Structures are given as structure tokens and as C-alpha cells.
Amino acid sequence: MSDAPSDESSEDADPREEIMNATYSALGEHGYADLTMQDIADELGKSTSLLHYHFDTKEELLVAFIDHIMAEFREEHAPPEDLPPEERLREFLDLWVFEPDEDERAALHLALLEFRSRGPFNEAYREQLVRSDELLRGTVAEILRDGVESGAFEPVDPESTARMIVATLDGARTRQITLDDPEYTPTIRDELVETVVDPLLADSDDEQDGTNEEADRP
Amino acid sequence: MSDAPSDESSEDADPREEIMNATYSALGEHGYADLTMQDIADELGKSTSLLHYHFDTKEELLVAFIDHIMAEFREEHAPPEDLPPEERLREFLDLWVFEPDEDERAALHLALLEFRSRGPFNEAYREQLVRSDELLRGTVAEILRDGVESGAFEPVDPESTARMIVATLDGARTRQITLDDPEYTPTIRDELVETVVDPLLADSDDEQDGTNEEADRP
Structure with a gap:
């Protein structure tokens, strides 16, 4: 990977950011298995030499792409820390729900599933997947830890409960x-x-006969 | 697909069964994406023409393969119906746990993950995946229904609890x-x-502190 070129034509756009956006579109359109550097260059409207200026290989570009979407997840979608832990947890769960018309998002996740299946054969991919997994689990574990410490949640083990929540949403x-x-998530x-979040709530006797809490959600 | 050939050389072996076993080994070795009819024929020690006698295409063979492993799952691994529902449920969960040395099994599941990622692009695959999903969820829902009817389990909704259990194990x-x-499953x-099975158990007041309320859910 090299430094950004000094003669970059458009001043307001970060070329790596543009490459990441083009990769998002190209992955959604072509899937992981069929994706080429040319497909990404076509989305970008530039030549593959620009891609190769920033990323030596498709592998390196895709590892950076996962970093990029995980950072986006953290910056844009991670529940704000000033919300109560219960609301942060509910927001985290809601992030995983697809609406039936989110074809682009479904296509991207499908491409990422193909990418993930390469993990055992590619050390760079596998390390990236492990980091992503730790980030996701860490986000949930932190919410749980905050809730347990503040007394809002029953004293569960944050790590193992987080692991189960993330696995369930992934499945x-x-x-x-x-x-x-479309009904799955x-x-x-x-x-x-009902099964994990509601029982977490401390003093929950009067809060949960039946399932009425989640009716209050947006 | 044709009838079995009458001049089959080994009398005691079902050629389709042998093809399924060879497919299992070939998938574990080559993965789904790189699998060819020749790889399966090589595992079998026969020519590809034998495969094509039974299956017109690789797609048709793989759909039959999923049928085969789902039937095996049902016949060999499904918990015996005379066990109490709680034990059947625990056995079902145990089926999903891999030991670290089960490389062949891990390789097969990885190949199946690649296969699954083709579902949205292939109607025959997708239908097969939907059938497999229904079979898995149906197995769990039946155990839950038996337990609820016998009074061994709290009155949960068997379908939605089964859906969650299967998604969690899949994730x-x-x-x-x-x-x-290796620690994930x-x-x-x-x-x-702890989170789903224990709270299901009726009269569980003395078995758990803090999470038993939700067992009253419909």
C-alpha cells in the first residue's frame, strides 16, 4: 500500500473512500467469488491502475473493505453511549433486521458470507474475520457490562451472553x-x-408479563 | 435421474449411496466452489459417466447430497422419541458441537456454507435449503411441542423458539x-x-435465580 498520490484530481474526495464505496457496489452486484479488480474499477469509473496504486492485491483491498464497513458500523450505527444500556442493546438488535426491500444490503451480506467461507484458507482474511467478530462481541459485551455495573441488568457474564447474541443474529x-x-431476522x-433481553432486566417482575416491552419500540 | 443400472458390479453396495459418500469426501477436500464431477468420480474410483448415469448435472447431484445428509441426520442422529423431551433437546444441541479434531466435519460444513451462499441464485438449491431449514426447525419444534403437551416444558411457542435455537446453533x-x-459451538x-433450555423446564423455581419469569410467556 502506498501513500495517497499528491496529484489526486478531485480535492474533496478521499480516493480510498471512493474505492470502498465502489467495492460495496461491485460486491453487491457480482458477489465475492466473481469479483475482479476490473469490476471495482468499472464501478469507480477509473482504471485498475488506480486501485493497484492503493492496494497491491484484491485480497488487500477486501481486508481494507471489511475494516471500512466495521469502522462505519462503529461510527454510524453503534448505539450512542449516553443511552441507557437496555436501549443500546435493543438498538444493536434492530441493526441486524433487514427490511424486505433492502436488496443491496442482502447482496452485500451474501458476498460477505462467501468471503467468510474463504477464512480458513487465507490467513489475512481469517485475521480480519476474527477482528470483526471481536469488535461485534465487544460492542455487545460493553453494553452488558455497563448494564450489570449500573444495576440495570441482572448479573450475567457479559462475554458469553454477548457471544450468544451475536451468534444468534448471525445465524x-x-x-x-x-x-x-425476509421474516427471519x-x-x-x-x-x-423475549428470551435474552427481557430476562436481563433487573426487577423485571412487574415489567414483563408477556411481551409488551417490545411493542414500545419504534 | 435414471433407474439403477442392472449390470452394477458390486451387488451389496447401493451406487447412489457410494456416490453420496464420495461427494462427502470430495466436498471436504475441494470445497464447494472448486468441486467438479471429476473430483467425485476420482473419490469413487469410477468414471464420470457413472455419475452422469445417476445425475444429469452437478447441481442435481448436490441437491440429492443435501437430501442424503438430512436423511442421515434424521435416521442416525435425531434424538430417539422415547427419551423425555428435555433430553431430546439437549441431545439435539450436542449434535452441533464440533470437537477440535473433527476436521472432516468442519470442511464439510464449510463447503455447505459456500453451497448455501448460492441459494439466492439457484432455485433448486434454494428449495433444498428451505426444506432443510424446515426439517431442522420442525425437529426442534416437535420436541418443544411434546414437552409443552406433557407439561415438562413451560408453554412456549414451539415454532418461534425452535427458529431461534436453530439460528443460534447455525450462527x-x-x-x-x-x-x-473450536470454542464457539x-x-x-x-x-x-442456560438461557433457553433451563428456563423451559416447568417447576424450575429452585433451579435458577433471576430468569424464570419469562418461562410464563405464551
């Missing part, structure tokens, strides 16, 4: 995109709320 | 094989037992 998303069943989000 | 398995982390199996 729901994988099944939704591979089965093309919404119904499992609701089930997680 | 755990996917993360175990793509991250190459065992720890999530344990977490599912």
Missing part, C-alpha cells in the same frame, strides 16, 4: 439471505428480546 | 468454521442451555 441473517426469507430479533 | 457453527475457533451450546 438469523445467514438464514434470511440464503433462504431469501425480525422474528428472531423479537425472540431474542 | 455458532458458521463462526466456528469461518474463524477456526461448545460455549454457545452451554449458553443456550
Whole structure:
């Protein structure tokens, strides 16, 4: 990877950011297995030499792409820290729910699933997947830890509960995109709320007969 | 697909069964994306023409292969119906746990993950994946229904609880094989037992503190 070129034509756009956006579109359109540097260059409207100026290989570009979407997740979608832990947890669950018309998002997640299946054969990919997994689990564990410390949540083990929540959402998303069943993530989000989130709430005797809390959600 | 050839040389072996076994080995060795009919024929020690006698295309063979492993799952691994529902449920969860030395099994599940990522692009695959999903969820829902009817379980909704259990195990398995982390399925199996199975048990007041309220849910 090299420094950014000094003669970059458009002053207001970060070329790496533009490459990441083009990769997003190209992955959604072509899938991971069929993706070429040329596809990304075509999306970008530039030559592949620009890509190779920034990334030596497709592998290096894709590792940077996962970094990019994880950073976006953290910056844009991570629940604000000033919300109560319960709301942050509910917001985190909601992030995983696809609406049926989010074709681009489904296509991207499908491409990422193909990418993930390469993990065991590619050390750079695998390390990236492990980092992403730790980031996701860490986000949930931090919310749980805050809730336990403040007394809002029952004293669960933040790490193992976070691991289960992330695995459940991942399984729901994988099944939704591979089965093309738009009901998968919404119904499992609701089930997680009932089975895991509601019982977490301390002093929950008067708060949870039945499932009425999640009716208050947006 | 044609009838079995009458001049089949080995009398005691079902040629389709042998093809399925060879497919299992070839998938574990080559993965889904790189698998060819020749790879399967090589595993079988026969020519590809034998494969084509039974299956017109690789697609048709792979759909039959998923049928085959789902039937095996049902016949060999499904918990015996005379066990109490709680034990059947625990056995079902245990089925998903990989030991670190089960490389062949991990390789097969990785190949199946690649196969699954083709679902949205291939109607025959997608239909097969939907059937497999229904079979898995149906197995769990039946155990839950038996338990609820016999009074062994709290009155949960068998369908939605089954959906969540299967998604969680699927997410755990996917993360175990793509991250190459042998602890994933065992720890999530344990977490599912604590979070979902234990609270299901009727008269569970003395078995758990803090999480039993939600067992009253419909």
C-alpha cells in the first residue's frame, strides 16, 4: 500500500473512500467469488491502475473493505453511549433486521458470507474475520457490562451472553439471505428480546408479563 | 435421474449411496466452489459417466447430497422419541458441537456454507435449503411441542423458539468454521442451555435465580 498520490484530481474526495464505496457496489452486484479488480474499477469509473496504486492485491483491498464497513458500523450505527444500556442493546438488535426491500444490503451480506467461507484458507482474511467478530462481541459485551455495573441488568457474564447474541443474529441473517426469507431476522430479533433481553432486566417482575416491552419500540 | 443400472458390479453396495459418500469426501477436500464431477468420480474410483448415469448435472447431484445428509441426520442422529423431551433437546444441541479434531466435519460444513451462499441464485438449491431449514426447525419444534403437551416444558411457542435455537446453533457453527475457533459451538451450546433450555423446564423455581419469569410467556 502506498501513500495517497499528491496529484489526486478531485480535492474533496478521499480516493480510498471512493474505492470502498465502489467495492460495496461491485460486491453487491457480482458477489465475492466473481469479483475482479476490473469490476471495482468499472464501478469507480477509473482504471485498475488506480486501485493497484492503493492496494497491491484484491485480497488487500477486501481486508481494507471489511475494516471500512466495521469502522462505519462503529461510527454510524453503534448505539450512542449516553443511552441507557437496555436501549443500546435493543438498538444493536434492530441493526441486524433487514427490511424486505433492502436488496443491496442482502447482496452485500451474501458476498460477505462467501468471503467468510474463504477464512480458513487465507490467513489475512481469517485475521480480519476474527477482528470483526471481536469488535461485534465487544460492542455487545460493553453494553452488558455497563448494564450489570449500573444495576440495570441482572448479573450475567457479559462475554458469553454477548457471544450468544451475536451468534444468534448471525445465524438469523445467514438464514434470511440464503433462504431469501425476509421474516427471519425480525422474528428472531423479537425472540431474542423475549428470551435474552427481557430476562436481563433487573426487577423485571412487574415489567414483563408477556411481551409488551417490545411493542414500545419504534 | 435414471433407474439403477442392472449390470452394477458390486451387488451389496447401493451406487447412489457410494456416490453420496464420495461427494462427502470430495466436498471436504475441494470445497464447494472448486468441486467438479471429476473430483467425485476420482473419490469413487469410477468414471464420470457413472455419475452422469445417476445425475444429469452437478447441481442435481448436490441437491440429492443435501437430501442424503438430512436423511442421515434424521435416521442416525435425531434424538430417539422415547427419551423425555428435555433430553431430546439437549441431545439435539450436542449434535452441533464440533470437537477440535473433527476436521472432516468442519470442511464439510464449510463447503455447505459456500453451497448455501448460492441459494439466492439457484432455485433448486434454494428449495433444498428451505426444506432443510424446515426439517431442522420442525425437529426442534416437535420436541418443544411434546414437552409443552406433557407439561415438562413451560408453554412456549414451539415454532418461534425452535427458529431461534436453530439460528443460534447455525450462527455458532458458521463462526466456528469461518474463524477456526473450536470454542464457539461448545460455549454457545452451554449458553443456550442456560438461557433457553433451563428456563423451559416447568417447576424450575429452585433451579435458577433471576430468569424464570419469562418461562410464563405464551
